[in-house]
Amino acid sequence: MKKSYLFPNYFKRIGYAIVIPFFLILILNLCKVPYLNFDFKTFGIASYKGISVTTERVDINLSCTVEPGEGDQMNIQTTFDTGENAWFTMTGTDFQATILPIILIIGLLLIAFSREKIEDEMIVKIREQSLIWAVVVNFIILIFGILLIFSLPYLYFLSLQIFFVLILFIVKFNIELSRLKKITKNEE
Numbered sequence: 001m002k003k004s005y006l007f008p009n010y011f012k013r014i015g016y017a018i019v020i021p022f023f024l025i026l027i028l029n030l031c032k033v034p035y036l037n038f039d040f041k042t043f044g045i046a047s048y049k050g051i052s053v054t055t056e057r058v059d060i061n062l063s064c065t066v067e068p069g070e071g072d073q074m075n076i077q078t079t080f081d082t083g084e085n086a087w088f089t090m091t092g093t094d095f096q097a098t099i100l101p102i103i104l105i106i107g108l109l110l111i112a113f114s115r116e117k118i119e120d121e122m123i124v125k126i127r128e129q130s131l132i133w134a135v136v137v138n139f140i141i142l143i144f145g146i147l148l149i150f151s152l153p154y155l156y157f158l159s160l161q162i163f164f165v166l167i168l169f170i171v172k173f174n175i176e177l178s179r180l181k182k183i184t185k186n187e188e
Contacts, residue, residue, distance in 0.1 A: 023104065145157045
């Protein structure tokens with residue numbers, strides 16, 4: 001008998017109980033609702049401590065010249081403060097960037113990979129086909145996103161792409177499962 005790596009059926013309800021409120025919090029955070037996002041310090045890996053931008057006149061090769069108007073020139077210099085130990089450091093982060101994605105991923109995994117009440121060979125086949133379909137569609141969407149989305153919206157797109165394969169799988173699996181139930185109900 002093959003070993004099943006699926007969670008027990010009741011984990012699906014726990015997953016929905018996790019995902020629904022935190023997905024609403026994610027949507028409200030994206031809509032810039034105040035007081036739902038908070039900052040905290042955590043230990044982590046950072047490639048730099050911060051970026052500082054100065055508007056002073058500097059004579060250095062890394063500066064660029066920007067003409068704000070009326071013939072005045074202003075040099076802008078961007079510097080990266082790497083500090084002594086920039087790799088492992090206490091760094092500031094926020095709820096939306098760290099805790100929210102972790103909780104959503106855990107909830108989506110519980111929903112996606114929990115057993116059905118009756119887990120037979122047909123359900124396993126539907127699960128396998130839905131997972132393959134979700135991965136293929138996810139990477140097609142990723143390719144289009146890479147080609148068509150740039151700058152800061154690209155980072156938002158990649159952030160949402162983390163959840164997208166699990167969401168696609170859950171939707172496709174449930175659609176196929178309802179089709180199977182409808183077919184078996186009509187046969188009876």
